[in-house]
Amino acid sequence: PVVVGLGVSLFLWRSGPFGLFNLMYTPAAMVIAQIIIASPIVTGLVLAAMQQLDPRLQLQALSLGATRWQALWILLREARLPTLAAIMAGFGGVISEIGAVMMVGGNIKGQTRVLTTATVLEARRGNFDLAIALSIILLALSFGVNYLLTMIQQRKGGAPWDSRPFRWK
Numbered sequence: 001p002v003v004v005g006l007g008v009s010l011f012l013w014r015s016g017p018f019g020l021f022n023l024m025y026t027p028a029a030m031v032i033a034q035i036i037i038a039s040p041i042v043t044g045l046v047l048a049a050m051q052q053l054d055p056r057l058q059l060q061a062l063s064l065g066a067t068r069w070q071a072l073w074i075l076l077r078e079a080r081l082p083t084l085a086a087i088m089a090g091f092g093g094v095i096s097e098i099g100a101v102m103m104v105g106g107n108i109k110g111q112t113r114v115l116t117t118a119t120v121l122e123a124r125r126g127n128f129d130l131a132i133a134l135s136i137i138l139l140a141l142s143f144g145v146n147y148l149l150t151m152i153q154q155r156k157g158g159a160p161w162d163s164r165p166f167r168w169k
Contacts, residue, residue, distance in 0.1 A: 002099035005099050005101070009104055012029055027111070027112060042089070053075055115137060
């Protein structure tokens with residue numbers, strides 16, 4: 001992740017190819033770095049899930065008149081539970097990210113400071129009580145999002161728009 005931060009920095013610095021957009025030390029630069037960090041994880045897991053689908057499903061969709069994009073959408077819907085697991089894995093990777101975010105965001109108070117960078121800053125200052133409190137908030141946020149996504153996954157069918165109540169099995 002620090003290497004990603006350095007790479008994104010090289011592109012976004014004023015002398016870099018995208019320097020004219022003045023994105024360095026902005027939330028947009030942080031999002032770019034986190035997308036680059038999460039993309040390989042999510043893409044790899046989604047592709048693995050798609051390869052497990054019956055290859056005849058795409059052929060059937062195309063033969064029934066679906067466009068390639070519609071057929072892709074059908075395949076993604078069929079692989080929605082592993083796709084949700086891939087999103088959870090990507091989220092886990094970026095929510096704990098410090099290096100790249102600090103490099104491209106600068107940890108500027110009120111602008112680019114996030115929970116992870118604030119935790120590191122407070123720990124370095126010796127404010128361990130605040131660092132621990134921030135860590136607990138980050139853990140609660142992470143557990144909350146993962147709990148919500150797990151509840152969606154465990155529903156029959158796994159669709160978030162499914163109105164059936166969740167029941168433990």
